[in-house]
Amino acid sequence: MKRLLLVLVAAAATASDAGKDIKVVHVLAERFVYVPSVVKVKRGTTIEFRITSEDTNHGFHIPKAGINVIIPKRGRGEAKVIFKPTEPGEYAFECSKACGAGHTQMRGVIIVE
Amino acid sequence: MRRLSFFLFLLGVTAALPAQDPYKRIEELEKRVQALEERLRQMEAAKTPAAEPPRAAAATPAPAPAPVAPPAPVETAAAEIRSSLSGYMDFHYNKTRGELSPGVLDFHRFVLLFGHNFTDRIKFWSELELEHALVEGREEKGELELEQAYLDFLVKPWLNVRGGMMLTPVGLINERHEPPSFHGVERPFVDTVILPSTWFDSGAGIFGDLGRGLAYKLYAMAPLDATRFSAEEGLRGGRQKGFQSVTERPAITGRLEYRGVRRLALGASFWRGRTGFGLASVNPRVRVFEFDGRYRLGRFAFRGQYAQVGVSQSAELNRALQRQTGVNPNIARSLRGFYWETAAHVLPRRFPHDLALFWRYENFDTQRRMAAGFLPLKQFDRSAWVWGATYYPEPDVAIKFDYTIVRSQSALFRSLHSVNLGMGWWF
Secondary structure, X not given: OHHHHHHHHHHHHHHHHXXXXXXXXXXXXXXXXXXXXXXXXXXXXXXXXXXXXXXXXXXXXXXXXXXXXXXXXXXXXXXXEEEOOOOOEEEEEEOOOOOOOOHHHOEEEEEEO | OHXXXXXXXXXXXXXXXXXXXXXXXXXXXXXXXXHHHHHHHHHHHHHHHHHOOHHHHHHOOOOOOOOOOOOOHHHHHHHHHHEEEEEEEEEEEEEEOOOOOOOEEEEEEEEEEEEEEOOOOEEEEEEEEEEOOOOOOOOXXXXXXXXXXXXXXXXXXXXXXXXXXEEOOOOOOOOOOOHHHOOOOOOOOHHHHHOOOOOEEEEEEEEEEEEOOEEEEEEEEOOOOXXXXXXXXXXXXXXXXXXXXXXXXXXEEEXXXXXXXXXXXXXXXXXXXXXXXXXXXOOOEEEEEEEEEEEEEXXXXXXXXXXXXXXXXXXXXXXXXXXXXXXXXXXXXXXXXXXXXXXXXXXXXXXXXXXXXXXXXXXXEEEEEOOOOOOOOHHHEEEEEEEEEEEEEEOOEEEEEEEEEEEEOOOOOOOEEEEEEEEEEEO
């Protein structure tokens, strides 16, 4: 019984620690913006982006990290991106799938403090 | 492959050896194997310079053929996003009730967009549009327009530089004009005769994201040409469209947009510039101001826009143009337009298709205020009701229908009722 209790406490502690380190950010992509377009996190935080589109396919490209995913069209689900920046600084993200006349202005930034 | 070659070579060597003492034969083979290993090492050492970055290899005048290392996954992704091609089209059927002309099928727009990323910080984007399918010299036919062709230099999220052929950052439609992104077969009247979309010209400017949902653009662009303004379509004819645009005194234009709340977009924009470079005696200043908003609440979508234009020295402008052409163009001192649109997405979310029903009320007057001595033409004080539906078999394909009634304040002109069908896609 004691062993069982110990295992449960350890599992709870582990889950709690994992929750602290992961920040879930819901991003809405739409011609030609991300909402939010600025994401601030503390160093060492793992960010889980859950990105949906209001219209067409968009891309989510973080050049510094080599991450590039396609966001499904409206009503076709979400894209999940897990990003753990190791160094403080600014990590720009941008749309990598041509989405319209203002495609090149679709950008945002992750600020790691 | 190397292993196979080595194996075959070994077989050949074995076959070539004369029959002798097996131990000696083994020793001989070991020596040969050592010699081969040494030779292989030398070959590997010789190959090492070819594994340097591609830039170094490209600088070599005549590079020897070298084995190509498989690219890393990151490089592959970068290559895929370096250049892009996309496009859209607008295909319409318009029939105005009571008019003698039959219905018109018009391939209104066929547009291709090309982009290229020179680096992560230097990017090119362009939009080439063919309007009305056919272009013939010296004929009143379609148009081939280079609506965008600019370079972006990315410095900081809040400060970037753009130069080339650009869209004027004014209004709801001018920068978001892909057919699936608005309801109605034709663009709103306010975005046609008050704000002359597609409004584009050469220029340069800065833009960026200020944080907290605020983004801005501020450009210096080629001005409008006042000699081509009109009573019916306001500023529309005055767009220079980057064709050897006169830029003695560039116009200044900008937009501030707020996107701090999900599904809400608020924007305000302006344009101001001198427009009389084609006239000796008068140089009217044009001021454009507009604000707009969009909001989505559940299955409902709302959007609205207000736009106002002021033309200084309009009396002098009318007189100068009358001296040139013999006709008084009756250009107004003030133009104004606004609209409100409500749309409801009526199919359940689980359906793979989407259907939006909408209505829009527009009010637009290109003769709102006149200079002293000039009378407004009431037929250009107009309102429009547009009812329709947009069916999306998939989010990038829109099949549109609307019924439009345009009324004017003049008793001499009847209301125009039209049925419009359209098809548009984006890829």
